[in-house]
Amino acid sequence: MRRWLIAGIVLLLKRMRRRPDRKRERIFAEAPPSPVGELVVLLLLLCGTACAVGFIVVYGLDRLGSQTQLLGLALGLSFAFFAAAATVFAYRLVPTAEEQEPYPEPDEHPDDEREVVQIAEESGDRITRSRLLKLGVAGAGTALGAALVVPTLSCGPFLDVDPLRRTPWRRGVRLVDSLGRVLRADDIEEDTFYTAFPHGAPHEQIGAPLVLVRLDPSELKLPDGRKGWAPEGILAYSKICTHAGCAVALYRTPLFEPTSDKPALVCPCHYSTFDPAAGGRVLFGPAGRPLPQLPLEIGGGGTLAAAGGFSDAIGPSWWGVRRT
Amino acid sequence: MVGGATHVTRRLVRFLDERSGSAPLVRRALRYVFPDHWSFLLGEIALYSFVVLVGTGIFVTLFFEPSLKDTVYRGDYEPLRGLKMSEAYRSVVEMSFTVKAGLLMRQTHHWAADVFVVAIVLHVSRVLFTGAFRKPRDLVFYVGVVMVMIALLEGFLGYSLVDDLLSGMGLAIAYSVAMSIPFFGANLALLVWGAPFPGEPAFESRMYIFHVLIFPLALALLIGLHLLLLATRHHTQFPGPGRSERAAVGLPAVPSYAPRSIGLAFAVAAVLFLLGGLVQINPIWQWGPYELAQGTNGAQPDWYLGWLIGGLRLMPGFDITVGDYTLVPNAFWGGAAFPLVVFLILFLWPTIERRVTGDRGFHHLLDRPRDRPWRTATVSAFISWVAVVFLAGSADRIYVLFSIPYETLIWIFRVLVLLLPVIVFFLVKRLCVELQVSETYELRRKALEEGAPAVPAGLDR
Numbered sequence: 055m056r057r058w059l060i061a062g063i064v065l066l067l068k069r070m071r072r073r074p075d076r077k078r079e080r081i082f083a084e085a086p087p088s089p090v091g092e093l094v095v096l097l098l099l100l101c102g103t104a105c106a107v108g109f110i111v112v113y114g115l116d117r118l119g120s121q122t123q124l125l126g127l128a129l130g131l132s133f134a135f136f137a138a139a140a141t142v143f144a145y146r147l148v149p150t151a152e153e154q155e156p157y158p159e160p161d162e163h164p165d166d167e168r169e170v171v172q173i174a175e176e177s178g179d180r181i182t183r184s185r186l187l188k189l190g191v192a193g194a195g196t197a198l199g200a201a202l203v204v205p206t207l208s209c210g211p212f213l214d215v216d217p218l219r220r221t222p223w224r225r226g227v228r229l230v231d232s233l234g235r236v237l238r239a240d241d242i243e244e245d246t247f248y249t250a251f252p253h254g255a256p257h258e259q260i261g262a263p264l265v266l267v268r269l270d271p272s273e274l275k276l277p278d279g280r281k282g283w284a285p286e287g288i289l290a291y292s293k294i295c296t297h298a299g300c301a302v303a304l305y306r307t308p309l310f311e312p313t314s315d316k317p318a319l320v321c322p323c324h325y326s327t328f329d330p331a332a333g334g335r336v337l338f339g340p341a342g343r344p345l346p347q348l349p350l351e352i353g354g355g356g357t358l359a360a361a362g363g364f365s366d367a368i369g370p371s372w373w374g375v376r377r378t
Numbered sequence: 379m380v381g382g383a384t385h386v387t388r389r390l391v392r393f394l395d396e397r398s399g400s401a402p403l404v405r406r407a408l409r410y411v412f413p414d415h416w417s418f419l420l421g422e423i424a425l426y427s428f429v430v431l432v433g434t435g436i437f438v439t440l441f442f443e444p445s446l447k448d449t450v451y452r453g454d455y456e457p458l459r460g461l462k463m464s465e466a467y468r469s470v471v472e473m474s475f476t477v478k479a480g481l482l483m484r485q486t487h488h489w490a491a492d493v494f495v496v497a498i499v500l501h502v503s504r505v506l507f508t509g510a511f512r513k514p515r516d517l518v519f520y521v522g523v524v525m526v527m528i529a530l531l532e533g534f535l536g537y538s539l540v541d542d543l544l545s546g547m548g549l550a551i552a553y554s555v556a557m558s559i560p561f562f563g564a565n566l567a568l569l570v571w572g573a574p575f576p577g578e579p580a581f582e583s584r585m586y587i588f589h590v591l592i593f594p595l596a597l598a599l600l601i602g603l604h605l606l607l608l609a610t611r612h613h614t615q616f617p618g619p620g621r622s623e624r625a626a627v628g629l630p631a632v633p634s635y636a637p638r639s640i641g642l643a644f645a646v647a648a649v650l651f652l653l654g655g656l657v658q659i660n661p662i663w664q665w666g667p668y669e670l671a672q673g674t675n676g677a678q679p680d681w682y683l684g685w686l687i688g689g690l691r692l693m694p695g696f697d698i699t700v701g702d703y704t705l706v707p708n709a710f711w712g713g714a715a716f717p718l719v720v721f722l723i724l725f726l727w728p729t730i731e732r733r734v735t736g737d738r739g740f741h742h743l744l745d746r747p748r749d750r751p752w753r754t755a756t757v758s759a760f761i762s763w764v765a766v767v768f769l770a771g772s773a774d775r776i777y778v779l780f781s782i783p784y785e786t787l788i789w790i791f792r793v794l795v796l797l798l799p800v801i802v803f804f805l806v807k808r809l810c811v812e813l814q815v816s817e818t819y820e821l822r823r824k825a826l827e828e829g830a831p832a833v834p835a836g837l838d839r
Contacts, residue, residue: 122485140638144634152629210578262670338695341708371558372557374703376703
């Protein structure tokens, strides 16, 4: 009996000694459990899991159509359920009391700041010709920096801008369509436009593509010195807009209304509008230069060929490009 | 069970602390207080969109071939069969049609990029309107603006890599804008592209390395810096009970705020994957491969570049010339000068405001927009200025929708771009003052009814 009593007291004392450890002050205020919340979270997790499994199943089953839609739906819904679960968890199952935390003071570390400045000052104490030394360091740094940057010039021609002026068009180069078939004057009809390329030269260079239109020769008002550039009223211009390099792929032409505007070549990017009857003059839009014109001639069998080079530099403008 | 888990936690914390001394830092991080307001979530949405971008981006990289080598399409998609195209374009078509979940990941990647920039733009607007950019968070703001610029370039490179018709048209414009820079534009463009447009094949590799490594890495590092700087100075908060310049009031990161933020992360992922699966975006097989001589009408870039297209379209057609030579080609104004001015204004704004108000103090409390009529009006005017130019970028779509002639529209926009910011400035300023007055009126009425002249401090300014 006495033994039991002693044993009981010892046990009780032990428990009492452990108690302060258990009863330590809480960080977050105690709150009642929320069985409903836990159930909802569990259900949402279950739904999300089902959708994730659904994603794997859809991925595995090739014979299901609309894979992209089903996969997106499964994965999206899975994330949506998990988002809902996390939200319910955040509002129901964890402490939601607001806390305070002090902002840093404006003058947080005055002593450290002072010491850093002092270190910086004393580091340079022994130097007598500091300005000269700084100059030397700056010069060395600049030179080394330049040496390390210069290899990027291997990426392309830097000082030589002549490639910008090169085009495959010379006198006698015949015009072909995108499939390489020779274009004849008879092929070119009014009220529509054609894309032409130089025969025997790659199409994918900025100086290659032309836009061709046919106008009534009596309506042409080409600039001086371009007499005979448009045989039978067929006009050729560079297809690349002088504003931002897009293909001039629209032809505004009055098909039905006699009152509508005169024919114009229009770039679909920023709607620079050029007058094909007047040597590619800008009618509207941001282009600062006319569309370069290519003189044409009609050779044997009615084939179309260039009668020379472009009137202006082709492609988007750059500093130093010549104006005419 | 619970005792066991506690034991494991205790051992883990001890293990880490003994080897890194991290316990004090972890304790502070866990109890870091997040003040709550819906507008604070915009930055988080951008962050989680970035995570989705990286994840889906890694997936699409596994199937993308960054090469402009010519090839002929022989895949499943009938309309393109037999067509000559680049390896890059072919690989994206294949990824869309034959790789399982390929189209889902590609479309989610594209949607995530669009949502990323939306969230960033709204986040920056929030910061501007509430004065969150003031000392001691001006550095956080500058880092943020740098990230906006990188995000725009990163997005542009993303859709340029594909080498479909829209990619090519966008690149032609980028090339022309580079060419238009006075004194060295042509040299710069030739250096970057390697040859006159469309450039040499290596150009694709150059875009690729920037899109998949350099820019994402820069963004990740800057996001880290952005958050680190913010955490050391702490989040801002709106004034309220207990919320002062001295202390932030909000939910501790663990256990209260973290699950909310995780919930938001999942919600962002949910929206992006639902969009990616159910809403088609950039169906490149409809545009076709890029060919220099082709263009398409009604071409619109991703929304976040619309303001540059607008700038290019609005500019009246002239080049600045010296004698017979061009000095400043037209594309410079809309494509280079305009965005430079916009970013310059953003960078200078904290300084401008400091100069104008003479306020050099610390600010942890945010302003309600109405309480700072001058700032709210100026920021609104600035945003409306960019917004008009942005709308002008789709003037051709407005023409199709409403049958107003395109040239008339451009003239309307040219007038609006000068006039609207002024109108918005005075309108918004008036609105702020009216809101303030109506508020104090309510309070005064109540005070009179209760018989006590109680106008809270700060509202009678």
